[in-house]
Amino acid sequence: MRARQSGMGPALPLEGRLDVAMTTFTSTARIQGQFADAWRDLVRGYRSWEFWGAMAWNDIRQRYRRSILGPFWLTISMGILVGTLGVLFADLFGRSIPDFLPHIALGFILWSLISSLVIDGCDIFVKSRNIILEINAPTSIHNYRLVWRDLIIFAHNIWIFVAVALILNIWPGPVALLAIGGLALICFNGFWLSLLLGMICARYRDVKPIVGSAMQIAFFLTPIIWKVDQLSKRAELVEFNPFYHFIELVRQPLLGHAPAVISWIVVLGITAVLAVVSFCAFARFRSRIPYWI
Secondary structure, three states: OHHHHHHHOOOOOHHHHHHHHHHHHHHHHHHHHHHHHHHHHHHHHHHOHHHHHHHHHHHHHHHOOOOOOOOHHHHHHHHHHHHHHHHHHHHHOOOOHHHHHHHHHHHHHHHHHHHHHHHHHHOHHHHOHHHHHHOOOOOOHHHHHHHHHHHHHHHHHHHHHHHHHHHHOOOOOHHHHHHHHHHHHHHHHHHHHHHHHHHHHHHOOOHHHHHHHHHHHHHHHOOOOOOHHHOOOOHHHHHHOHHHHHHHHHHHHHOOOOOOHHHHHHHHHHHHHHHHHHHHHHHHHHHHHHHHO
16 A cells, blocks of 8 residues: 555645646636637627728728729729730640630639738738737738738739630530539638638737748749649649649639549648637737737
């Protein structure tokens, strides 16, 4: 009996055990409170759709102030770029224009949406410093504002593909409806990623240039100005590129093909992981954002 007691070590007194229990209970209650506050912030932010919707429209108006065509200038410039590169690269790669031009048009349009969500998401809180410090509003409204603003710009740019489809007589059929789900997943992930990157870049300002450089590299590694079947030996490496799967969920349905099952699996898996990680980080560090900016 003595040997057993000596092996167990000295027992904590009753007061010590009560202190440990109270500390654990307090820590658990604090964590639960943080998660509850974060969830309320997200819900209140979503319900304030009139507020962040108006701010998104105002961002676009300010960007194209005193411009006659407004955001269509971006559409015109991208249309010229798509038409020029589509014809040029089709000739360089020995592809027919009806086969290559729709591919590159959708690639540029979708990449513009994705890169804007990622890069602009890095400083979403820094650029919204005055609003965060002066107005008692949910922090998440700025992320909703970002997604809605980029979605409006995407709605302008998608007319480039509509024009290409009409010229080349492309009719995707009912399968095109799958593109709505793919676009929704892009926006959903853009929201969570902007939430996570916004906090990281508010704390560490050197992260945004790194993200910008990484996105430039990712552009050339993603099948936007080239097609997967042009890779003879390393085509399988494209499957490890998450941007490829996000783009394919929208591009393939609009071209009349169902996306590969692996693309749905990869995107849904990324969505689940990103949502959990971003929400946990938001619950933990949401209260520190005003001090970081």
